[in-house]
Amino acid sequence: GIQVEQSPPDLILQEGANSTLRCNFSDSVNNLQWFHQNPWGQLINLFYIPSGTKQNGRLSATTVATERYSLLYISSSQTTDSGVYFCAVEGGADSWGKLQFGAGTQVVVTP
Amino acid sequence: EAQVTQNPRYLITVTGKKLTVTCSQNMNHEYMSWYRQDPGLGLRQIYYSMNVEVTDKGDVPEGYKVSRKEKRNFPLILESPSPNQTSLYFCASTPAGRLLLEDFGPGTRLTVL
Numbered sequence: 001g002i003q004v005e006q007s008p009p010d011l012i013l014q015e016g017a018n019s020t021l022r023c024n025f026s027d028s029v030n031n032l033q034w035f036h037q038n039p040w041g042q043l044i045n046l047f048y049i050p051s052g053t054k055q056n057g058r059l060s061a062t063t064v065a066t067e068r069y070s071l072l073y074i075s076s077s078q079t080t081d082s083g084v085y086f087c088a089v090e091g092g093a094d095s096w097g098k099l100q101f102g103a104g105t106q107v108v109v110t111p
Numbered sequence: 112e113a114q115v116t117q118n119p120r121y122l123i124t125v126t127g128k129k130l131t132v133t134c135s136q137n138m139n140h141e142y143m144s145w146y147r148q149d150p151g152l153g154l155r156q157i158y159y160s161m162n163v164e165v166t167d168k169g170d171v172p173e174g175y176k177v178s179r180k181e182k183r184n185f186p187l188i189l190e191s192p193s194p195n196q197t198s199l200y201f202c203a204s205t206p207a208g209r210l211l212l213e214d215f216g217p218g219t220r221l222t223v224l
Contacts, residue, residue, distance in 0.1 A: 001170065005154075043215040044202060084155055097142065097161055098169060101153035 006102035021072040023087035031090040117216035133201035134202030143185040147198040192223040
C-alpha cells in the first residue's frame with residue numbers, strides 16, 4: 001500500500017505563532033484529507049484536498065499531487081489548536097475505499 | 112442530531128471472550144469503516160463497507176469480523192480477543208461518492224487482559 005509520512009512528529013508552539021505540517025506519500029492518490037484529533041480524542045475532518053489549495057479560517061492546506069506531498073498551515077496558533085494532526089490518503093483505482101493514515105504530528109500550543 | 116454512535120465507550124475484557132462493538136449512524140450514509148488507533152501508528156483501517164452487504168478488508172483485518180445488514184449499523188466483532196487487540200477503536204461514515212470522512216464516532220477504548 002501507499003506509505004504516508006508526516007513531519008515533524010512533534011511541534012511545540014507559542015500562542016500566536018505560525019507553523020507548517022507536512023505529509024509525504026509514496027504514490028499517486030485519489031483523495032487526501034487532513035484531520036485534527038483534539039486532546040479529548042475527538043476526530044474532526046479539516047480538509048478534503050487531493051490537489052490545490054484550500055483555506056478555512058486560520059488553517060489552510062496545499063497539496064501538490066505531482067510531487068506527492070501536502071502541507072497544512074496553522075496561522076496565529078491558539079491553545080485550541082493543540083492535538084494530533086493526521087493526513088490520510090486513498091490510492092489508485094484498486095484501493096477505492098481504503099484509507100492510509102500517517103502517524104500524525106503532535107502539536108502543543110502554549111499560552 | 113446527526114451523529115455516529117459507538118457502544119460501549121470503554122470495555123475491559125479477558126482473552127477469548129467474544130465481544131461486539133456497535134456503530135450506528137443516522138445520516139443515511141452509504142460508506143462506513145472501522146479503524147484502530149495505537150500510539151505512534153496513527154489510525155489503521157480494519158474493515159470498510161461501501162454499502163449494505165458489501166464489506167472489504169482494510170490494512171489490519173486479522174482477528175476481526177464485520178457485517179452490514181442494514182445501512183445504519185456496522186458492528187465490529189472480535190470472536191476471540193487477544194491482548195494485541197487492546198486499542199482505541201473508531202467508526203466513521205460518509206455519503207456515497209465522496210470519500211470524505213465527515214463523521215467519526217467518539218471512540219471505544221478496549222482493553223483485553
